[in-house]
Amino acid sequence: MDFIRYADLAASLVNAPIESSDDLAAYLTERQWLLRRVEDRDLAPIKRLRRELRPIFSASDAGDEEAVVSGINALLTKHPVAPHIAGHDSQTWHLHVAERGSTVAALITAECIMGLAMIIVDHGATRLGVCSSDKCDNVFVDTSPNQSRRYCTDRCSSRANVAAYRARRKAGAHA
Numbered sequence: 001m002d003f004i005r006y007a008d009l010a011a012s013l014v015n016a017p018i019e020s021s022d023d024l025a026a027y028l029t030e031r032q033w034l035l036r037r038v039e040d041r042d043l044a045p046i047k048r049l050r051r052e053l054r055p056i057f058s059a060s061d062a063g064d065e066e067a068v069v070s071g072i073n074a075l076l077t078k079h080p081v082a083p084h085i086a087g088h089d090s091q092t093w094h095l096h097v098a099e100r101g102s103t104v105a106a107l108i109t110a111e112c113i114m115g116l117a118m119i120i121v122d123h124g125a126t127r128l129g130v131c132s133s134d135k136c137d138n139v140f141v142d143t144s145p146n147q148s149r150r151y152c153t154d155r156c157s158s159r160a161n162v163a164a165y166r167a168r169r170k171a172g173a174h175a
Contacts, residue, residue, distance in 0.1 A: 003122070006097075006115025007141045009033070011128070013112060014053050015138040015152070018046060028104070038104050045105035049112065052078075056116065057139035060128035068125040072117050081110045133160050 009031075016027050024046055025038040052075060059067035086100075087093045097110040119127050119141060131138045131152040138152035151157035 003115045003118035004141065004143055006111040007119040007128075008115070009108070010053055010112035010116050011057070011139045011141050013046070013108070014050050014057065016050075018043075018050070024104075028108075033108075036104050036107070042103055042105040045103075046108060049079075049105075049109050053112065053116075054139065057128045057130055060126050061130040063126055065125035068120060068128070072113065072120060075113045076117065079106075079109045079113055081114055083114075131156050133157075135159075 012031070013027075016023075018024050018027055021038050021040045021043045024043060028038065056068055056071040056075075059071060081097050082099050083095050083097050084099065085093050086096045097114045098107040102110070116128070123143070124147075127142045127147065129140050129142055129149060131140065132150040133152075133156040136152060136156050138156075140149065140152045142149035151160065
């Protein structure tokens with residue numbers, strides 16, 4: 001299982017503008033995430049999950065490991081994961097984190113929670129973050145070797161660096 005991919009799904013889900021089941025279907029299709037049909041009943045649980053995940057990223061960004069772990073544990077209790085071993089489509093045996101007949105929302109919830117739980121177990125509770133750009137509040141998963149990521153994308157990083165450069169240049173011109 002690719003738990004980093006699942007954790008990245010959690011971050012991108014929090015950042016995505018999902019207001020309708022069509023938005024959710026487009027989001028999942030764009031990421032080639034699953035082949036199941038999104039139904040209207042999937043929207044409310046996904047919106048709720050997005051609201052439940054954001055505080056975990058914020059707590060991690062603030063360095064509050066206890067809040068991160070208790071937040072993930074609370075989600076694991078609220079949304080129990082039912083893993084099972086599967087072998088299909090000529091693949092070797094592998095693990096699924098939700099039952100075969102699960103809704104899209106249940107599957108995504110299980111994948112997001114398990115991905116974040118495994119990132120925390122394998123890499124530490126401060127590997128989740130909120131973009132440091134003043135104009136952005138997107139979240140991200142920091143898989144850098146030295147845990148140095150501060151921005152959600154290279155675009156936000158470049159914008160912040162250019163703004164800092166211009167501010168230094170302007171301050172130097174006035175001095």
